[in-house]
Ligand SMILES: *[C@@H]1O[C@H](CO)[C@@H](O)[C@H](O)[C@H]1NC(C)=O
Ligand SMILES: *[C@@H]1O[C@H](CO)[C@@H](O)[C@H](O)[C@H]1NC(C)=O
Ligand SMILES: *[C@@H]1O[C@H](CO)[C@@H](O)[C@H](O)[C@H]1NC(C)=O
Ligand SMILES: *[C@@H]1O[C@H](CO)[C@@H](O)[C@H](O)[C@H]1NC(C)=O
C-alpha cells in the first residue's frame with residue numbers, strides 16, 4: 001500500500017513533535033561546559049519567544065506577575081491581585097520561584113529569548129560533526145534568522161543565517177532546521193541576524209571541541225567557563241536603534257530633562273565610543289545598573305559567580321554579544337594568559353586585561369594561586385573622557401571569582417596597580433596608546449599576537465590569482481544632508497529585496513534582485529543607498545585593506561569591529577593614525593592617501609610599489625587568524641585569505657546600530673554556477689508585482705486550476721491527510737499528557 005507511506009512519515013513527524021515539545025522544558029544557564037560524547041550528529045530544538053525580565057511566569061495560567069527585589073533587604077516578592085480586598089499586594093516568593101526569574105539588571109523589560117534563557121542555550125559539540133538546530137518562531141510579529149558566528153559554512157552558504165542575504169527570515173509560526181558542519185574548532189557563538197534582535201537576548205555560546213595539536217600543548221584545565229558579556233538598555237533594542245536613527249539619543253535619557261544632553265564618551269584617542277549612553281552591562285545575563293555616583297541602584301541584583309578551587313587552572317571562553325560598547329576584561333589579582341581569539345589558537349600571551357569588541361572571542365586561563373577569597377571579574381567600558389573631562393571611573397559590569405574555601409561574600413578586591421616597573425599589558429586596544437604615559441598601560445595591538453605554528457599565509461603565486469580591495473568603514477552623508485550615516489565606501493547598505501543566496505533569479509538568470517549601486521549614483525566619491533557588494537574570484541588570494549578614514553572618521557569617528565562571514569582571515573598588519581604625546585588623535589595614517597577627497601573611498605596605497613602584496617612590514621610568518629577585527633579610527637587593518645568558499649557573504653561592522661544603519665556589504669564569492677545550490681524545497685521569498693489585467697484574469701479562475709493540481713495527488717494525498725490528522729491528534733494528546 002504505497003499510498004499510505006507519506007501518511008506514515010507525517011504520522012511519525014507528529015510523534016516526533018511530541019518528543020520535541022517535551023525536550024523544550026526551561027533549563028537554567030550553566031556557566032561551565034560539560035564535554036559531550038563524540039557523535040556524528042547533535043540535535044537541538046529551540047523555540048524563539050518573547051519574555052519579560054523581572055517577571056514570574058505561571059505556566060498553568062500562561063500569565064506572569066512582576067517581581068520586585070527590595071533594595072534594602074534583598075527580599076524577592078511578586079505582585080499579586082487579591083480579589084477580596086481588590087488590591088494589588090506584594091507576596092513572598094519561594095526559592096523555587098526565585099530561580100525562575102530572569103533578573104538581567106533588575107528592571108522590567110521585554111526580551112526575546114531561545115527556550116526562555118538569557119543567554120540562550122550553550123551548544124557544545126565535537127569538531128566535524130553535523131549540528132542540527134530546529135528553530136521554531138513563536139513571536140507575534142517578527143521574522144528571525146540565526147547566524148553561527150565563526151563557522152565558515154563551506155558548501156552550505158544558505159545555512160549562514162543572515163536574514164535577507166543567505167535566507168528568508170523565519171516567519172512567526174514557522175520552523176526552520178539549520179544543519180551545518182562544525183568545521184572550525186574553538187569558542188564561537190550564535191546570534192540573531194536580522195534587525196536588532198541579537199541585543200534583546202537572542203544569542204548564546206557555540207563551543208566546538210577539537211583534538212588540539214598546537215605546540216606547546218595547553219595546560220590541563222580543571223574546568224572551562226563560558227562568559228558572555230553584553231550591554232543592556234532600558235528600552236528594547238529596536239527602540240534604542242530608532243532613537244539613534246532619528247538622532248534623538250543626544251537628548252537626555254527619557255527626554256524628561258529638557259536642559260541637558262547626553263554626555264559624550266570618548267576613548268584614549270579622543271574618538272567617540274558610540275551613539276548611546278551606557279545603561280547596564282550583563283555577564284551571562286546578570287548585572288547591575290549604577291547611578292551617576294557609581295552606586296548600584298540595587299546591590300541585591302544577583303551577579304554571575306564562577307566557583308573555583310585553589311591551585312587549579314581554569315579556562316574562560318569570553319564572547320562579546322554587545323550592541324555597541326567594547327569591554328576591557330580582567331580578573332583582580334590574577335594574570336591572564338590568552339590562548340585563542342575568535343576560536344583560533346594564538347601563542348600564549350600574558351596580560352593584565354584585554355579589550356573585547358562585539359563579535360570577538362578571547363580564550364584565556366588563570367591559575368587560582370591567590371589566597372582563598374572572592375575576586376572581581378571586571379568588564380569595564382573604555383572611555384577616558386566624558387564631554388572632554390577625564391572620568392574617574394569607567395562604566396562597568398562584573399562577575400565574581402569565588403574560591404570554594406572562602407565565605408560567600410561580595411569581593412572587596414582591587415584591580416592591579418599599574419606602575420612604572422610593573423606596567424599593565426592590554427591586548428587589542430583600538431588605538432596605539434592607552435592614555436598618557438603616567439598611566440603605565442601598554443597596548444598590544446591584535447596584529448602583534450602570534451599564531452602558535454608558522455601558519456601558511458597564502459602568497460600571490462601569480463598576478464592573475466591575486467586581488468586586493470580597499471574598503472572604508474566610516475560615516476558619510478549625501479551632499480545635501482549633513483547627517484553622517486554608517487556606510488561602506490560611501491554606500492549605505494540596503495538589504496536585497498530577495499536573499500541572493502537562495503533566489504531563483506540569482507541562480508537561473510543571474511539577476512541578483514539587489515538594489516544596484518550604479519556608477520551614476522554611487523561611483524567614485526558619491527554617497528548612495530544600495531546593496532553594495534564586491535566580487536571575488538574562487539581560487540584567488542584575496543587581500544583586503546579595511547580602513548576608517550575621511551569624513552565621519554577623525555575625532556567624530558568610532559573604531560569599527562568588522563566581521564567577515566564565510567572566512568577566517570590572517571591579520572597581517574595594522575596602521576594607526578598620528579597621535580600627540582598623550583595618545584590623542586592628530587591626523588590619519590598617511591599610508592593611504594586621501595588626497596583632496598573628503599570621503600576617501602576606494603583608495604589605494606600611497607606608495608604604488610606596495611601593491612601586489614608588497615607592503616613592507618606584513619607578518620607573513622605567524623599572524624593571528626580571526627573572523628572579526630577592530631579597525632582603528634584614522635587607521636587600517638591588512639587581512640588576507642584564500643577565496644575557497646563560493647557564496648554570498650555578509651561583511652559588516654558588528655556594532656549592531658552601525659550595521660542596521662548601513663555599515664554592511666556583501667562579498668559575492670564566485671558566480672552562482674560555482675555556488676552550491678540550496679537543497680530542494682528551501683524556502684524562497686521576494687517581490688511580487690502584477691498588472692491590473694492579470695488581476696482580472698486571476699479573479700476568474702486561477703484558483704480552481706490550482707485546486708485541481710492539488711487533487712491530482714489523489715490516493716497518496718488521502719493517505720497523507722489521514723496520517724497527518726492522526727499525527728496531530730497524537731501530538732495534542734502528548735502535549736496534554738506532558739502538561740499534566
Ligand atoms: C486579601 O485581602 C483580605 C482583605 O484585606 C485579607 O484578609 C486576606 O488575607 C488577603 N489574602 C491574602 C492571600 O493575602
Ligand atoms: C581525536 O582523538 C580521539 C581520541 O584519541 C580520536 O578518537 C578521534 O578520532 C580524534 N579526532 C580527530 C578529528 O582527530
Ligand atoms: C595552594 O597551595 C599552597 C601550597 O601547598 C597552599 O599554601 C595554598 O593554601 C593553596 N591555595 C589555596 C587557595 O588552596
Ligand atoms: C617558524 O619559522 C621560523 C623562521 O623560519 C623558525 O625560526 C621557527 O622555529 C618556526 N616556528 C615553528 C613553530 O615552526
Ligand SMILES: *[C@@H]1O[C@H](CO)[C@@H](O)[C@H](O)[C@H]1NC(C)=O
Nearest residue numbers: 477478479480481521527528
Ligand atoms: C541636492 O540639492 C540640489 C540643489 O537643490 C539638487 O539639484 C540635487 O538633486 C540634490 N541632490 C540629492 C542627492 O538630493
Ligand SMILES: [Cu+2]
Nearest residue numbers: 560653655658
Ligand atoms: Cu561600527
